[in-house]
Amino acid sequence: MRKLVGRTLIGMAATVLAAALLAPAAVASPIGDAEAAMMAAWEKAGGDSSPLGARKGDVYPAGDGFALDFDGGKMFYTTDTGAKFLYGPILDKYDTLGGPPASDLGFPTINEVPGLAGPDSRVATFSASDKPVIFWTPDHGAFVVRGALNAAWDKLGSSGGVLGAPIGDETYDGEVTAQKFSGGEISWNRKTKEFTTNPAALADQLKGLQVAIDPTAAINMAWRAAGGAAGPLGAKQGGSYPIGGDGIAQNFASGKVFFSPATGANALESDILAKYESLGGPVGSDLGFPTANESDGGIAPSSRIATFSAADKPVIFWTSNHGAFVVRGSMKAAWDKLRGPTGKLGAPVDDQAVNGDVVSQQFTGGKVAWNRAKNSFTTDPSNLAPLLSGLQVSGQNQPSTAAMPSHAKKFALHWWWLLVAAAALALVALSALVAWGWRRRRRSRGDTAAYEPPVEGGWGHDDVDAATEHFALDDLYPADQQPPPDAGPAARVSWGRAAGAAADLDEDVQHGGEAPPESEEGPGHFEGPGADDEDPDAVDTDSIPAVSAAALSEAGYVDVPDEDVYPEADYAESDYTDTDYTDTDYAQAPDAAVSEAVAAGAEPRTGRHAAVDADDASEPASGPAGRPTIHLPLDDPYQVPDGYPIKASARFGLYYTPGSELYHDTLAEIWLSSEEVAQANGFLKAD
Numbered sequence: 001m002r003k004l005v006g007r008t009l010i011g012m013a014a015t016v017l018a019a020a021l022l023a024p025a026a027v028a029s030p031i032g033d034a035e036a037a038m039m040a041a042w043e044k045a046g047g048d049s050s051p052l053g054a055r056k057g058d059v060y061p062a063g064d065g066f067a068l069d070f071d072g073g074k075m076f077y078t079t080d081t082g083a084k085f086l087y088g089p090i091l092d093k094y095d096t097l098g099g100p101p102a103s104d105l106g107f108p109t110i111n112e113v114p115g116l117a118g119p120d121s122r123v124a125t126f127s128a129s130d131k132p133v134i135f136w137t138p139d140h141g142a143f144v145v146r147g148a149l150n151a152a153w154d155k156l157g158s159s160g161g162v163l164g165a166p167i168g169d170e171t172y173d174g175e176v177t178a179q180k181f182s183g184g185e186i187s188w189n190r191k192t193k194e195f196t197t198n199p200a201a202l203a204d205q206l207k208g209l210q211v212a213i214d215p216t217a218a219i220n221m222a223w224r225a226a227g228g229a230a231g232p233l234g235a236k237q238g239g240s241y242p243i244g245g246d247g248i249a250q251n252f253a254s255g256k257v258f259f260s261p262a263t264g265a266n267a268l269e270s271d272i273l274a275k276y277e278s279l280g281g282p283v284g285s286d287l288g289f290p291t292a293n294e295s296d297g298g299i300a301p302s303s304r305i306a307t308f309s310a311a312d313k314p315v316i317f318w319t320s321n322h323g324a325f326v327v328r329g330s331m332k333a334a335w336d337k338l339r340g341p342t343g344k345l346g347a348p349v350d351d352q353a354v355n356g357d358v359v360s361q362q363f364t365g366g367k368v369a370w371n372r373a374k375n376s377f378t379t380d381p382s383n384l385a386p387l388l389s390g391l392q393v394s395g396q397n398q399p400s401t402a403a404m405p406s407h408a409k410k411f412a413l414h415w416w417w418l419l420v421a422a423a424a425l426a427l428v429a430l431s432a433l434v435a436w437g438w439r440r441r442r443r444s445r446g447d448t449a450a451y452e453p454p455v456e457g458g459w460g461h462d463d464v465d466a467a468t469e470h471f472a473l474d475d476l477y478p479a480d481q482q483p484p485p486d487a488g489p490a491a492r493v494s495w496g497r498a499a500g501a502a503a504d505l506d507e508d509v510q511h512g513g514e515a516p517p518e519s520e521e522g523p524g525h526f527e528g529p530g531a532d533d534e535d536p537d538a539v540d541t542d543s544i545p546a547v548s549a550a551a552l553s554e555a556g557y558v559d560v561p562d563e564d565v566y567p568e569a570d571y572a573e574s575d576y577t578d579t580d581y582t583d584t585d586y587a588q589a590p591d592a593a594v595s596e597a598v599a600a601g602a603e604p605r606t607g608r609h610a611a612v613d614a615d616d617a618s619e620p621a622s623g624p625a626g627r628p629t630i631h632l633p634l635d636d637p638y639q640v641p642d643g644y645p646i647k648a649s650a651r652f653g654l655y656y657t658p659g660s661e662l663y664h665d666t667l668a669e670i671w672l673s674s675e676e677v678a679q680a681n682g683f684l685k686a687d
Contacts, residue, residue, distance in 0.1 A: 034066035034083075035059040038075040041083035045111070051087050063100030065107055076100060076107050081127055084108040090124050090134045093142040102229055102236070104220035105132050105144070116160035123159075130217040135159060140167045140182065147221065148188040148211040149179045152195055155209055156202060163202075172225040174292070190221070190264060216240065218265035219250045219257045225293055226255075226267045233257070233267055244282045247289060258282060258289050263309050266290040272306045272316045275324035287314050287326070298342050305341070317341060322349045322364070330370040330393045331361040334377060337391055337665055344384060386686070389649045390667030630681075631671040638664075644671035648683050655683040662686060 038059065048054050053071030060067060065078035073087025086094060090112050097103040106127030115121030115135055122136045132146035143166040145153055159165045164182030171178050178187040185198040188211075195206040213221070219240060229235045234253025243249045248259040255273055259265040260282075268276060272294050279285035288309030297303030302320040307313070314328035325348040327335055338344045346364035353360050360369035367380040370393070377388040631644040647656040647668035655678040656663045666686075672678045675685070 031059055031061075031066060033079075034077040035068070037083040038066075038068045038077050041085065041111075042070070042075060045085065052085055063107075065100060067100070078107050078127075081107045081109050084111050086112050086124055088112075088122065089136045089142045090122055093134050093136070093144070094124075097144070098229055104128055104223070104236075105134075115165070116158055117165045121159065121165060128217065128220070129214050130220070135166055137165045140165055143167070143169050145179065146170070147177070147213065147217065148190075148195075149177060149186050151209060151211050152186045152188070152197075152206050153181070155206060170224070174295075177221070177225075215248050215259045215265070219248070219259055222257045222259075222265040222267045222293055223250075223252065226269075232269045244289070247282055255294075260289045260309075263289045263291045266306075267293045268306055269294050269304070271318045271324050272304055275316050275318070275326075276306070279326070286310055287316075287328075297347070298340075299347055303341065303347065317348055319347045322347060325349070325351050327361065328352070330359055330372075330377075331368060333391055333393050334368045334370065334379075334388055335363070337388055338384060386652050386654060387662060389652050389654070390669065392667060627673075629673045629677040631673075633668055633671065637667050641671050644673050646672040646675060646678050648672050648678055648681075649686075653683055654686040656686050660686060 035058075039055075042050065042052060042055070045052065050072075052073045052075065056069040056071060058068075062076065065076060065081070067077070068075045070085075073085055073091055075083055075085045077083045084107070086108055094103070094105065094108075097105060100107055109125045109127050112122055112124045115123040115137070117135075117137055120138050122142075124134050126132045126134070128146070130147040131150055132144055133150060134142055134144055136142035145166050149170060153159075153161075153163060153166075156163050161183075163184050163186070166179060166181050168180045175191045176187050176189050178185060184202065186202075187196045188194070190213075193211065195203055195209065197203040197206065223231075223233055223236070226233050233255040237251045237253060240248050240250040240259075243258070244260070246261055250257045250259075252267075255267055255269040257265050257267045266289070268290055276285070276287065276290075279287065282289050291307045291309050294304055294306040297305040297317055297319065299319055304318045306316050308315065310328070312329040313332055314326055315332065316324050316326055318324035327348050329352075331352050335341075335343075335345055335348075341347045344365050345368065348361060348363050350362050357373040358369050358371050360367060366384060368384075368388075369378045370376070371378075375393065377385055377391065379385045379388070627643075631641045634641055645658055647663060647666055648654070648670045649656075649666070650669045655672065655675070656666050656668075657675065660666075672681070672683075678685075
């Protein structure tokens with residue numbers, strides 16, 4: 001019995017001890033901590049006499065934190081921000097935007113306080129990553145300033161600076177966010193990260209201002225640009241989640257916002273979102289991420305368009321009459337050239353089809369087909385094809401062509417090509433002529449000039465050996481052309497050197513021609529230039545008989561004076577080793593040789609005793625040429641060459657003036673100086 005009573009007492013004591021130890025933990029619940037913190041802040045602000053007034057009700061959850069109502073305002077609490085209160089117009093603005101659960105402002109980070117615009121202004125800051133504030137003045141009301149606009153506003157002095165207080169919420173126009181203030185306006189482009197201002201001079205103070213926008217802030221901005229909770233996307237559902245390699249997505253009641261570092265955050269709504277996700281979305285399709293918020297398509301009664309990041313620039317276009325279809329690649333290029341959905345083709349009525357090398361797509365206004373192998377377009381109706389001439393298709397190195405009916409001015413194309421061909425042939429002919437003249441001049445300059453040895457001299461035995469070392473004289477000459485044994489020495493002949501006769505003689509010996517008669521000094525003893533002085537163009541391969549003195553006199557050769565008739569060249573003194581040439585009688589050349597020498601008078605003179613014509617090598621300058629009327633495209637085919645404003649398509653015989661609607665979208669094949677030149681060359685003006 002004692003044991004039983006003892007065990008009972010011990011159990012009761014343990015229960016009491018456990019309850020005592022666990023009681024503090026029960027009291028330290030999140031809602032209890034929130035209540036304690038908010039009541040402490042209320043007491044500090046003045047309790048019942050504070051702007052909040054008396055307490056109303058209990059603490060309740062609000063988003064990721066808690067809230068407590070008072071007669072004149074509210075207290076909000078999170079572990080990160082602590083207990084902060086709002087009241088009056090700023091609290092009304094906060095609640096209108098959805099408060100902690102539905103807005104993207106976060107929780108207040110300070111108690112509402114007077115602003116810099118004066119004691120009557122009020123301001124409160126919030127915990128969202130783009131640092132939003134709600135600023136109120138009695139003259140204008142309460143408005144949110146956040147993100148890049150808030151950074152610029154702060155840089156310019158906030159409400160106490162030149163811009164003053166906000167007089168409206170931010171507005172969106174494509175990539176540009178803008179907000180008006182009492183002293184001006186700020187705009188910011190989310191793609192270029194550049195600011196513009198009114199007054200414009202304020203923008204200089206914002207150059208280099210860096211604005212960090214994280215994925216959450218970017219998603220919230222895209223949602224607000226689409227209309228926020230009251231817009232087509234509706235209220236936010238859950239938190240963001242990763243998608244694809246580096247993407248993030250956020251669900252809303254009637255759409256989604258997709259984010260990637262390369263594209264930023266962009267919203268898609270119901271019908272286009274359904275088409276996108278049916279193709280696989282950013283993960284399963286090859287469209288990539290959206291690059292802009294879905295927007296109006298420009299066609300009544302209802303149309304929408306969204307652009308995507310793939311290299312061929314795809315879009316999804318939706319109309320209430322036909323539905324949503326993808327337009328991309330060559331079809332997108334042709335569609336854009338024809339002014340998209342509001343142009344001649346209209347809206348797509350189906351996705352593109354592929355048949356071999358041909359890609360085609362049907363639109364409300366016709367059909368476009370593109371042959372990948374030929375890089376050419378055809379259209380239905382066919383009159384659209386010329387408008388696609390020169391169109392660049394992504395992935396193709398050359399501008400596209402366009403198949404079209406025969407043109408009345410088809411011959412103009414052939415004539416233009418004939419002009420180019422004629423110019424090319426003339427250039428080739430001129431180049432050949434210049435090259436021939438250059439080679440002739442080099443050859444004439446290369447000839448070595450010197451005087452013959454005197455007639456009394458003779459070639460040494462070494463020289464004859466060099467010329468006939470492989471042949472006996474009996475082998476070189478037939479028996480009927482050899483002198484009789486008792487014949488005396490033949491008369492010696494002095495050969496003129498101007499035409500290289502000595503070289504000819506040596507050449508004749510090597511090719512089986514008649515050998516010269518023996519000199520006094522023995523058979524085969526000759527004097528004259530060596531084989532190195534041979535001029536291949538002057539070689540005569542016919543056999544010639546030995547020339548006697550009588551034959552020379554009959555031919556009219558006369559002796560020339562020993563005095564050289566060439567003027568002495570004016571050379572500066574220098575260390576120069578002269579070749580041992582001895583003067584000799586100069587034989588008068590025959591008429592043919594004289595004529596040749598006269599004709600060669602225009603060529604430069606060479607040799608030690610010849611005055612060099614220093615200016616001979618210079619070509620006469622050509623006169624000024626007329627300015628061409630045709631210009632080929634520059635490295636940038638869309639850049640207009642100076643003085644050639646007219647674009648022309650030789651393929652279709654059309655030309656485009658700067659005032660033409662298609663001028664800036666047409667790739668010029670050639671540029672012309674005026675319309676008159678275009679018409680003179682057979683081109684027709686494009687409609």
